[in-house]
Amino acid sequence: MIENERAHYVYAAVYSVSYPLFSGSTGAPPNYTLVARDENHSSYGGYNYAFAY
DSSP states (O other): OEEESSOSEEEEEEEEEEOOTTHHHHTOOOEEEEEEEEEEEOTTOOOEEEOOO
16 A cells, blocks of 8 residues: 555555576566556545555
8 A cells, every 4th residue: 555645646556576487597587467556646636545455
């Protein structure tokens, strides 16, 4: 969860990270998979929160 009392926009995201077999020896990059996301907009810049689980 992320919150801000004065922001016009907030964004939260949860990623799952997996490493390919032998990634350390081959230099292969990890794989990122988006699991959850949430965002909130406010034109007034009031209390905003985003909750991703």
